[in-house]
Amino acid sequence: MTDYEVFLNEVMPKIEKLSKIAHDSTVIDNSFYYKFDVKRGLRDINGEGVLAGLTDISDIVAFETDKHGEYVRDKDGHRIPCDGILRYRGHDIKDLVKGFIGEKRFGFEEITYLLLFGNLPTAKELNKFNKILAGFRTLPVSFVRDIIMKAPSQDMMNGLARSVLALYSYDDNPDDITISNVLRQCLQLTAQLSLISVYSYQAYKYYHDSGSLIIHNGDPSLSTAQNMLHLLRPDSKYTELEAQVLDLMLVLHAEHGGGNNSTFTTHVVSSSGSDTYSTVAAALGSLKGPRHGGANIKVVKMFENMKENLKDRSDGSVADYLRKLLNKEAFDKSGLIYGMGHAVYSLSDPRATIMKAFVERLADAKNLHEDYELYSKIERLAPEIIGEKRTVYKGVAANVDFYSGFVNSMLGIPMELFTPIFAVSRMAGWSAHRIEELSNKGKIIRPNYKGISEVKDYVKLADRG
Numbered sequence: 001m002t003d004y005e006v007f008l009n010e011v012m013p014k015i016e017k018l019s020k021i022a023h024d025s026t027v028i029d030n031s032f033y034y035k036f037d038v039k040r041g042l043r044d045i046n047g048e049g050v051l052a053g054l055t056d057i058s059d060i061v062a063f064e065t066d067k068h069g070e071y072v073r074d075k076d077g078h079r080i081p082c083d084g085i086l087r088y089r090g091h092d093i094k095d096l097v098k099g100f101i102g103e104k105r106f107g108f109e110e111i112t113y114l115l116l117f118g119n120l121p122t123a124k125e126l127n128k129f130n131k132i133l134a135g136f137r138t139l140p141v142s143f144v145r146d147i148i149m150k151a152p153s154q155d156m157m158n159g160l161a162r163s164v165l166a167l168y169s170y171d172d173n174p175d176d177i178t179i180s181n182v183l184r185q186c187l188q189l190t191a192q193l194s195l196i197s198v199y200s201y202q203a204y205k206y207y208h209d210s211g212s213l214i215i216h217n218g219d220p221s222l223s224t225a226q227n228m229l230h231l232l233r234p235d236s237k238y239t240e241l242e243a244q245v246l247d248l249m250l251v252l253h254a255e256h257g258g259g260n261n262s263t264f265t266t267h268v269v270s271s272s273g274s275d276t277y278s279t280v281a282a283a284l285g286s287l288k289g290p291r292h293g294g295a296n297i298k299v300v301k302m303f304e305n306m307k308e309n310l311k312d313r314s315d316g317s318v319a320d321y322l323r324k325l326l327n328k329e330a331f332d333k334s335g336l337i338y339g340m341g342h343a344v345y346s347l348s349d350p351r352a353t354i355m356k357a358f359v360e361r362l363a364d365a366k367n368l369h370e371d372y373e374l375y376s377k378i379e380r381l382a383p384e385i386i387g388e389k390r391t392v393y394k395g396v397a398a399n400v401d402f403y404s405g406f407v408n409s410m411l412g413i414p415m416e417l418f419t420p421i422f423a424v425s426r427m428a429g430w431s432a433h434r435i436e437e438l439s440n441k442g443k444i445i446r447p448n449y450k451g452i453s454e455v456k457d458y459v460k461l462a463d464r465g
Contacts, residue, residue: 028452036450047343052447053267055258057115057432061085062346081346081395084353088255089114097251097354106223106243108250109133112190112428115255116183116435134220136191137227140170144199144215152203156420157288159200161281164189168277175275177438185276186431193427194224197420198231204416224424225250232413241365242411245358249407252351252400253422255429257344262286262293266430270437271445283430284423293419293426296405298332299339300415303375303406305331313370318377322385339402340382351400359403366410375406 001009033040042050063079064072071079086093088111096114100107113121113129121129147166153159167189168174173181195218205211214234218227225247229238258267265286269279287293302325309330310317324330325337342349356376363372383396408418 032452036452038450042447049259049344052264052445053258053442055433055436056118057089057429057436058255058257059085059087059090060257060344061087062344083348084342084345084350084397086256086350089118091120093252093350094354097248101244101248106225106247108224108247108254108425108428111251111254112431115428115432116186130223132187133191133224136188137195137218137220139192139195139199140167143167143170148196148199149203152200152207154204154208155288156197156200156204156416157284157293157423159204160193160196160420160423161284161288163196163200164193164277164281164284167192168275171277174277177273177275179435179439182276182435182438183431186427186434189276189280190427190431191224193420193424194218194228195231197417197424198228200420201232201414201417223247228421228424229411232417239365241362245362245407246411248355248358249404249421250425252355253404253425255426255432258433259344260292261289262426263429263433266433267437268445270434271442273444276434279434280427280430283426287423287426288419293422295338295399295401296408296422297415297418299401300405300409300418302331302338303371303378306378307374313374313377315377315381318374319381319385322378322382323389326385326389337378337382337386339398339405340379340386341396342399345397345399346395348397349399352398352402355400355403355407356398359407362407362410368410371406375403378402 032038039050042052044050062081062084064082066072073079088096091114096111097107100110109130110121110126112133113126143163143166147163148159153162171185176182199215202211202213202215206213212234216231216236219230222230223243226238226243229243229246230236256263258264262283266279266283269282290298306318306321310321321330322337326335328335359375360369360372363369379398379402382398386396405418408415408421413421
């Protein structure tokens with residue numbers, strides 16, 4: 001045992017006692033939030049996000065509005081829920097997906113262009129943009145060996161953040177926040193995150209899980225989705241449907257308004273004038289949280305637990321299990337049915353709606369139709385079961401996380417890479433929001449916190465009990 005380990009064994013009981021003091025000294029009486037009308041979590045009493053900024057990147061609609069953009073309300077003054085709408089730069093996500101799927105093209109690169117530049121590219125513009133991304137889809141000499149392979153993290157998101165911060169040292173102009181330099185950095189990171197994610201996983205498997213170490217170089221002729229499957233699989237083989245579904249996943253996760261936690265983090269750090277690498281690392285730290293980017297992992301684990309504990313797959317058995325979830329009697333005893341409901345959407349999440357049709361096709365191709373049917377059954381029964389236990393004001397529907405974990409599993413993507421793939425996708429939105437924040441030269445984001453401490457007199461050390 002090392003000297004440090006001996007010290008740690010001695011000090012931890014003391015830290016445990018101190019931690020209780022630290023906890024008790026920082027717990028705030030919930031009544032104060034109501035007393036001072038504090039929007040906890042930047043949300044109002046109904047859970048609606050507090051308006052904190054303006055964005056032209058994307059828009060989310062969950063309630064009916066009139067021609068002036070004002071909410072339509074019922075006779076009791078409540079907003080009227082509607083099927084969810086997600087727009088990228090004014091374009092309905094359903095129209096965008098229908099467009100590139102109908103023309104048998106991959107869409108992520110096109111959507112990234114749209115988010116960054118505000119307009120859909122022409123064929124010539126898209127071709128040039130794809131070449132730029134392909135050119136950036138490489139890492140500095142020895143970066144894989146010196147950064148990724150040395151002390152590989154057991155958590156891919158931490159490894160991803162560390163690698164992004166390390167890239168600062170390889171940049172000749174890391175602190176230049178002119179739009180041209182920031183755009184160059186963002187395009188470079190958009191192209192590199194997929195490489196870093198997969199390579200970090202390969203290193204983890206080799207060092208921590210005794211797996212084989214197989215490293216492929218990126219292929220400039222392939223799309224982002226194709227490259228990820230090419231890099232991840234030992235034989236680099238994949239089907240057209242697999243690549244299409246992964247590409248769709250990247251598109252649907254690319255952006256989701258300025259208010260989600262990691263994108264707001266991007267705005268906050270960008271507003272301080274910090275560099276791109278620090279900004280993206282901060283966003284990655286936010287996305288890592290299980291309440292944000294890790295939600296689909298919970299869905300998959302919940303689903304596996306359900307399959308192990310169901311007597312059969314009848315409506316009655318599934319409903320009983322869902323009730324046990326809500327009663328904190330099953331799975332992780334959190335009282336949650338993961339993948340159901342959303343902070344913004346009411347009747348439906350358009351991303352889940354779009355994804356569901358492709359999930360069924362992939363499930364049939366993988367001979368997993370029974371699992372797909374069980375997911376569909378949960379989606380159908382859960383709102384009714386939740387309605388039995390809780391008052392629902394705006395509707396409950398499956399969100400994008402409900403199906404995305406299932407898709408990842410069917411694609412053979414290890415659970416360790418679920419959130420990094422989310423990050424690869426969301427880098428497009430983070431980039432657009434960083435540029436938007438810097439372009440508008442706003443003030444540093446600094447919300448106010450009200451101090452509630454009692455005024456106390458100083459007591460000399462010798463006189464303290």
